[in-house]
Amino acid sequence: MPESSVLSVNLDTAFLNALQLSEQASLEPMQLIAVAERLGTVRRHTDVVRLYQSWLAHCRSTADYIVQFNLGVTLSQLEQLPAAEQAYRSAIQSKPDFVQAWFNLGAVIERQGRADNALIIWQSMLDHPLVGPELNRELYLMVLNSMGRLMEETRQLNSAEAKLLASLQADPEQPKVIQHWVHLRQKQCEWPVFTELEQLSLGEMLKATSPLAMLSATDDPGLQLATAQRFVSERVNQRVAELAPRSGYQHERLRIGFLSSDFCLHAVSLLTVELFELLDRQAFEVYGFCWSREDGSALRARVKSAMDYFIPIGALDDAEAAQLIRQQEIDVLVDLQGLTSGARPNILAFRPAPVQVTYLGFPGPTGLPCVDYVIADEYLIPDSEKPFYSERPLYLPVFQCSDRQRPVAALPSRAECGLPEDRFVFCCFNNNYKFNEEQFDCWMRILQQVPGSVFWLLADNQWSQANLCARAESLGVARERLIFAPRVAPELYLARYTVADLFLDAYPFNGGTTANDALWMGLPVLTRSGRTFASRMAGSLLTALDLPELITRSLSEYEQRAVELAKDKQQLGGLRQRLKHGRENSLLFDMPSFVRSFEAGLSRAYARLNKA
Template identity: 70%
Template structure:
């Protein structure tokens, strides 16, 4: 009768029968797994865990390691992580070759914020040959890829790149792995970045690159647009219903919503905070929709205080977040994220506002069908490159980039305090190292050779990039000691550093954005090269607003010649410095109130208002 009850459609009857049979040591392992499967299907995880516990207390079986493993999965799903870890370890103790239990143990350790333990667990699976590329290929790749991902997150970049290369050599057809591998090489200045492993071509690497990586990897706007469209096709759910009314709303004040995870100590907030503060509250109501980290910074507090409404959406899924935005009847939603890391591109896909824009966060076309406009200026996106944007450019009258006039600056350091030589010409480039490439760096080395009384001051981004840059300098016959590396510091100290340099050398094709703004604000001339892409025209846009066209070049040869001239002809640079100081007081780049009025007028011109 008890055995018959196991098949009862009433799960409570079946569960009671199973427990009785366990007490009598009469339940077969397959019967246990069958009833557990039914309970799982009904989302009765607590009953599944209790059933497994009961079995393990009463029954001995050669497959108890499987029962322990299943208990671990169940407890993990219940959020009982300590119990899940004990169950996985018990499964491993009974069968040390049970690879899946080792893998899940590593996953659990990561969830418990023990990344080094997780890395050690997964690495042991490879070292002890518990998985291999032939017999357990799928799990082998999972181990390699999880190692690569977590090594990257913990800034162990070289090891991450190496393990992902192994993964790609086993299975080249892994676009997401290629994406991370390419960007890891960029971060370390491993050149050429696009050097394909066996089984892949240069085209395969380009096709799988993230839109962000291609901003630095190509100066072709068509290729950048293709990467964005490919990303959207692969990652964004565009077949969702539009939430906002197409005709708009009839609010007396336009409701502007800013969408970002960067409302914290981040470059986007460093630029935009005064914009939020100065928007005219007689015309607009300002919302911030945020999934940013709570970093406790004064900048985050300032951003929050600048919003009329600050809405946390971190615990909402994308659909719920979109419905939340729609419920606030936002007239214009401005996405400050685009396709950068941490983006939630599915939110604008639901069209929670009748008009949606992208601004500042991603310097290129997003390819997102839910985005109507990209906020720009006419230097940034000239008519000739408009066809390479899925969005319509919304041109501001003067300059696309906003500035914060209240950014705090630490006391200006001496050159000695910065570790710089007192009487030599100091070039600097505080861009993230992944923006560098061999063409530009080799040009910098030629500049140093032609201006022998000079040094190059760079950001100490990571040890591998630093070693690779020094080695390449050596190959060019430039003493690596002429490359000086500055550690990361807080924004006020970072800004003060600029006073110790003579000329900022911009990267290409991914120009400095916030970094160029900071250098110019501190009175340091920026030499840039402009191309055809948004990312390659950012610094040129700022210099145009400052009326300093002499600092904009369009070819590598012109860029090199201008740098050498400025380093060797002191009167040229001093004249530019004087004009920059004057421009700081009068230029639209740093006239934030004027910028805000232009911004307000531009977005108001495309707002939809229901009659």
């Protein structure tokens, strides 16, 4: 058979001829790769694998390692990961310094759930070295960035920060790397978070900061909006055709879709599950569009059972997911994700529903032109702050829903929590990335003014704990006065609140679910309100409870009020009694009333379609 037969315009003919030549050990590597590339272009990956395997079984060449590598790539595309791993290993055996094969080997091992092994592979590339600042520089950055990402995902925060720092020192013009590096520093309470590097100014760091990280970094609403809009301009494809009719549909019952990756044991589901359950099925159909992990939790099962239709979209790309939502003719799509981790704003960009709303997941402006409304209350977004939102506020009497059925474990003693029996216990169980120097230093001044008091914190990670203790000691507060509580199941966590005296909220990123939980368990929450959504969340909850005495508006007022309450048992006891009454009688925990207001709000928004 002439070798030119593999150049046939007919791809089937070229493929069969190439197979025959490979079995005769007569197919040259370049001809093999040419046919394989043609097959790959039309996604005939199974045929590509068959051709490569046939050639490797019958032919020999100094290019074996390239064929093995290409086979590994194709097997990876087919999700045949163990076979892909073996192909990469064979390529490396043929050519030990084949850098790209080493990198891909780590990647395919990671995809099989062996994170530690992947990190070992990539670290070996740095140690030998196969890559470096002046050696295969592009792959050097890929190795460092992949290691940083995976280390962050596996909670090796300090090592992740170091890898990303090395990457930025080699190439500071990497906005996505800066974004993760900044947030890693926030998570570890590495202060100041924004530390100028060579060839990387503070302004460039600020520009690359993620919308989520910016909620903790500043109380400037304009900067938060600008950050969100920059993120959207860089990451969201706004040049796509809208799928849903702008005039809406004419359904007998309004179809509400909830969009989230947090339909699992997550703060969003902890707050929303009873909302899903209580929506009036005479007037509404409820859909859940989910790309959440299957965590096997009772909460996930409860969320799924609360939906009329629960539709997984994790295996679909954004365009496919948007098309699926459009096919359901959803009237109002409520995005519970915003710009938080795992968000898929490109689904919303297709406008698969005529009305699109952001709620709860991201406490700030999304900057998304495709989002029409943000659910809020008049305390959360006063008239003066409306210009700093890309969305129109959809006002309810109170913005946050709750779950009255949240399970609570047996109440512990202070001794069981590692707390002193006779001391005043301040607490803050917010994630540590919400902390900053100004707020923490204020907390330490409060401790100094309340002799013997202790501060009970979440043991978020070992690096933040060490940094917080070191900061306390530098300010003259013994590290023993900071007591760290490990993460536990939600029912155990809720029970803890009953042994604390006062919750000290963070600023400018207030507690959301944590503040709600503390108040539900009868623990007064002292907060500071600013101008941003994130800095007004706890104030909104306290307003709904008619407890304005616990809302402050400056750092000095916050500090003074905390000390005052710690030294006045009668006043604090009175607040506890009012809080206990509020649990049964306030707007905040009256879920049937909240659900009716939520339904009315979405119905108003949908009715405006025909008035526009």
